[in-house]
Amino acid sequence: MAALLEVDHLRIEFPTRRGTLLAVDDVSFQIGEGEVLGVVGESGAGKSLTGTAVIGLLEPPGRIAAGEIRLMGRRIDNLPYEEMRKIRGKQIGAVFQDPLTSLNPLYSVGRQLIETIQTHTDMTPTRARARAIELLHEVGIPAAERRIDHYPHQFSGGMRQRVVIALALCVNPKLVIADEPTTALDVSIQAQIIALLKRLCREHGTAIMLITHDMGVIAETADRVAVMYAGRIAEIGPVRSVIKDAKHPYSHGLMGSIPKINDEKERLEQIEGSMPRLTEIPPGCAFNPRCPHTFDRCRIERPELMDTGVTRASCWLYANG
Amino acid sequence: MFAYIVRRALQSVLVMASVAFVAFALFQYMGDPINQMVAQDATLEQRNALRSVLGLDRPFYVQFLFFLKNLITGNFGFSFRVGTPVAQIIAERLPATLELVIVAAMFALFIGVPAGVYTGLHRHGALSRFMLTVSLIGVSLPTFLIGILLILIFAVLLGWLPSFGRGDVVNIGFWSTGFLTKSGLKALILPAITLGLFQTTLIMRLVRSEMLEVLRADYIKFARARGLTNRAVNFGHALKNTLVPVITIAGLQIGGLIAFAIITETVFQWPGMGFLFITAIQFVDIPVMSTYLVLVALFFVIINLVVDLLYFAVDPRLRVERSVSAH
Known part of the structure; x- marks a missing residue:
């Protein structure tokens, strides 16, 4: 698979009065065409920031301090605003967490779809409207011809997220950044939305960067998964391998916290302690204070991603020799 | 929406009635208007006669209704100072x-x-x-x-x-x-x-x-x-x-x-x-x-x-x- 998106040694900093916070530290990964990459981790692990950086919408004072982001071989992290704007929506779509607040309450969904289509293509208003109705059909909104003129508040949460997906996919982008697309929804709706996103992207060959803290969603959807911890990638690899046979002690612990239906245990396993704040990341491996396998090297030297067989993990347990 | 407009309109009428009452009260509490209309040496009978001609001897609510009626018909009275219609x-x-x-x-x-x-x-x-x-x-x-x-x-x-x-x-x-x-x-x-x-x-x-x-x-x-x-x-x-x-x-x-x-x-x-x-x-x-x-x-x-x-x-x-x- 040719790499569609390449993120290379990405580093995101927040300058503050008490020094610079490193929110994303030396993160590298690739997404192939049509591939679904899941990104999991706790809140504050840097997964959303990484996604935001890819679409070029980091809010100042946050900034990309080092590294490169390339889309189809073209570097996009240092583009002028106007150049990047043309890529957003057209080549990289985005779906955010809260469908209730993602749509402008004052405009009909049709108007929001049409304006997005017309921004990126030179369709006539009539054709753009026809396309908008077609899109609403495609995301499973009944009576799309009528619903197109309705306002966001006239849709339920699940329906709104369908509209958001239609907006993200309306000019067939190569990649969709889906940042917690189901977190704000009812559990019963979540599966529908994920299935929809997955189906549409498969049909159009769109790659997804699926950011979530829900391992269940990842297991169902992703081809590969990247586990993030304290701004770094702890482990990255095919989804089956990471779930069944996680190599990094953190991802192993994370998988242990998923309830299994035929498990007799009363309590789920949990990882002791909590993720360090960005100001208090320990030297060496960021996970070392919580890790059951810590040895001297973990406290001094920072592990890079290294091969563990199928997956790649940043853990000294897998250092050659 | 129509009901809303009607409701708002009714509220407006209520507000206007209250303001009209305050405006009306001005007449009652800013001294006796008769004093400003008659000559200094007018007798009590002359004053009372003018009072009843102008309807100022009636209960205040009757006067208020007259005042309202005048307001609605655009009759705002005469200026005390220049004597022309307000x-x-x-x-x-x-x-x-x-x-x-x-x-x-x-x-x-x-x-x-x-x-x-x-x-x-x-x-x-x-x-x-x-x-x-x-x-x-x-x-x-x-x-x-x-x-x-x-x-x-x-x-x-x-x-x-x-x-x-x-x-x-x-x-x-x-x-x-x-x-x-x-x-x-x-x-x-x-x-x-x-x-x-x-x-x-x-x-x-x-x-x-x-x-x-x-x-x-x-x-x-x-x-x-x-x-x-x-x-x-x-x-x-x-x-x-x-x-x-x-x-x-x-x-x-x-x-x-x-x-x-x-x-x-x-x-x-x-x-x-x-x-x-x-x-x-x-x-x-x-x-x-x-x-x-x-x-x-x-x-x-x-x-x-x-x-x-x-x-x-x-x-x-x-x-x-x-x-x-x-x-």
Whole structure:
């Protein structure tokens, strides 16, 4: 698979009065065409920031301090605003967490779809409207011809997220950044939305960067998964391998916290302690204070991603020799 | 929506009735009007005779109903001071005040809104800081001081603009307008700025803080993520969402402009209703005072009604009810 998106040694900093916070530290990964990459981790692990950086919408004072982001071989992290704007929506779509607040309450969904289509293509208003109705059909909104003129508040949460997906996919982008697309929804709706996103992207060959803290969603959807911890990638690899046979002690612990239906245990396993704040990341491996396998090297030297067989993990347990 | 309008209209009627009562009470508590109508040496019988002719010996609620009836039929009584019908005096003065208020309101909106958007978008820019500093002056300096300072600079020192009056006016029917002559327009500039400066800075600061609020909203981030142009995001999506609070405040402020015109009109000897009101107070000319009160209240009520209807135009969430959302 040719790499569609390449993120290379990405580093995101927040300058503050008490020094610079490193929110994303030396993160590298690739997404192939049509591939679904899941990104999991706790809140504050840097997964959303990484996604935001890819679409070029980091809010100042946050900034990309080092590294490169390339889309189809073209570097996009240092583009002028106007150049990047043309890529957003057209080549990289985005779906955010809260469908209730993602749509402008004052405009009909049709108007929001049409304006997005017309921004990126030179369709006539009539054709753009026809396309908008077609899109609403495609995301499973009944009576799309009528619903197109309705306002966001006239849709339920699940329906709104369908509209958001239609907006993200309306000019067939190569990649969709889906940042917690189901977190704000009812559990019963979540599966529908994920299935929809997955189906549409498969049909159009769109790659997804699926950011979530829900391992269940990842297991169902992703081809590969990247586990993030304290701004770094702890482990990255095919989804089956990471779930069944996680190599990094953190991802192993994370998988242990998923309830299994035929498990007799009363309590789920949990990882002791909590993720360090960005100001208090320990030297060496960021996970070392919580890790059951810590040895001297973990406290001094920072592990890079290294091969563990199928997956790649940043853990000294897998250092050659 | 129709029910809403009817409800609002009924509320307005109630407000107007209350104001009319206050205006009516003026007659009751500002001394005995008979004293001002009869000669010093009139006998008690003569006074009582006049009292019963004018209906002033009846219970106050009967008098109030008569007063209401007169108001509704446009009969505002006669000015104590000049003896002409109040309706006629007001009609002569109304165009001057309304023209002043319209120009001041335009000034406030067309300077205030763009300045607010600019300072909201370029929060840390040098020009933004400058505008915010200047706006502090507008918010904090009293109107009469601003008026006097403007007169000092542009009328006395520079001699560019007249310091008082309306200049030449043209009569179109009953309406005397200063818009059509050069001196009329020149005479409008200073009073309009004086009157509108506070509102300008208020609207600017309001738009700015609303913009800052709205620009943080998820749908703005999402609009950017859809690759919309800055223009579409800032003006199409952000500005429109700031409009509801801005319309509310701007509407109230335009009502305020009519009321505050009193000070500006006094400073610039502007022959409008406010100036008339001040003169009326000096001469305890109660019919003029109470009519002015009722008229200003009427403007407030009408403006508020228009503002409420504008909400419907701006915000679709208020329009629904009929089409129930399908799930």
